[in-house]
Amino acid sequence: MTSWKNLLGPMRVPFLLLTPACVLLGVGTAYWQTGHLAAWxxxxxxxxxxxxxxxxxxxxxxxVDFKTGLxxxxxxxxxxxxxGTLPQQPTLAPAALWIGLISLLVLSLIGAYFVALRGWTLAMIGLLGILVIVAYTPLITRLPVLCLIAPGLGFGPLMVIGTHLALGGELSATVVVASLVPFFLVNNLLLLNQFPDVEADRSVGRHHYPILLGRQRSAYIYALFLGLAYLSVVVGVVGGVLPATSLLGLLAAILLPRVIRGVLRHADxxxxxxxxxxxxxxxxxxxxxxxxxxxxLAA
Known part of the structure; x- marks a missing residue:
């Protein structure tokens, strides 16, 4: 039992809540576009x-972070x-690698099923997603621009549009605009989470914006992306590609002044x-x- 619980560490289970939130958005766009809910x-x-x-x-x-000493x-x-699982139990490192590879295989097999069902547009999204997964730690984290946008690309356009297409929706402005919400938010999630790791990341050759520009300047990128996330919803509604009820997302924006002010004030x-x-x-x-x-609600 203890060993099984320890294997959950490399999966970072508490952080997996983000995934159903992004998948739900893709389910929502498919439902609104097709008028019916896909098979459960x-x-x-x-x-x-x-x-x-x-x-x-x-x-x-x-x-990789354990092997590099980060x-x-x-x-x-x-x-x-x-x-913190592998520094405490180094013998679990091979298991962490296998978890990563087996999970990638599961993704590929399910993806192949939906490609056969829906077509090759979905294949291109899936292949790009696999590339991001494999390249993220060893390569993308060393390239500031890619490091900034890769997380949002994965959880925004790739996950949301991929879900939408897999469930029978067609590629449209609706799903593209909707996917911009997690694109900007998740980019910010990783950007802000890099602030505490600047010195450690620099020591192993990583090169993201908090290293390149410093925390304070990176805080302004954070504020910009946060605004763009909610502006995407407004633009989508005004442009007629999202229903007015999508403005429910702006309820979360009541936190924006507090968050932006706090990040700018306490970046260092x-x-x-x-x-x-x-x-x-x-x-x-x-x-x-x-x-x-x-x-x-609008469907």
Whole structure:
């Protein structure tokens, strides 16, 4: 029992809540576009594939960070620095690698089923997703621009549009605009979570914006992306590609002044920054869900 619980560490189970929130948004766009809910077992398969993708990138990240020694230099927080499982139990490193690879296989098999069902547009999305998963830790984290946008690409356009297509929706402005919400939010999630890891990440050759520009300047990127996430909903409604009920997502925006002010004020004051990392997680979880609820109400 103890060994099984320890294997959950590299999966970073508490962070997996983000996946169903993003999948729900794709379910919502498909429902609004087609006028009917897809088969429950198809929705279940999509969710399993999305969770497999998230688990794979988490486990591979844990494995590489342990092997490079980064885990031993990082000061862990509730939001960054990995699970801490492998530094405490190094013998689990091969298991973490296998978790990452098996999860990638599960994703690929489910993806192949939906490609056979829906066509090759979905294949291109799936292949790009696999590339992001495999390249994220060893390569993408060393390239500031890619490091900034890869997380949002994975959980936004790739996951939301992939879900939408797998459930029978057609590629449209609706799903593209909806996917911009998690695109900007999840980019920000990883960006802000990099603030505590600047010194440790620099020591192993990583090169993201908090390293390149410093925390304070990166905080302005964070504020910009946060605004763009909610502006995407407004633009979608005004442009007629999202229903007015999608504006439910703006309910989460009541936290924006507090979060932006706190991040800008405490960018270099990590102990005081921690509460805002928590609020940032809250925004990532509730905003896609509220937009999805708006889509279901309008259908």
């Amino acid at each position: 077992w198809h929705i279940g398969l999509v969710l399993v594939a999305a969770l497999a993708a998230h688990i794979s990138v988490n486990a591979l990240n844990e494995y 885990d031993l230099r990082t000061q862990r927080t509730p939001f960054s620095g990995g699970s 004051d990590l102990p005081h920054l921690m509460p805002y990392l928590g609020l940032n997680v809250t925004l990532n979880l509730i905003t896609p869900v509220l937009v999805a609820v708006g889509l279901f």
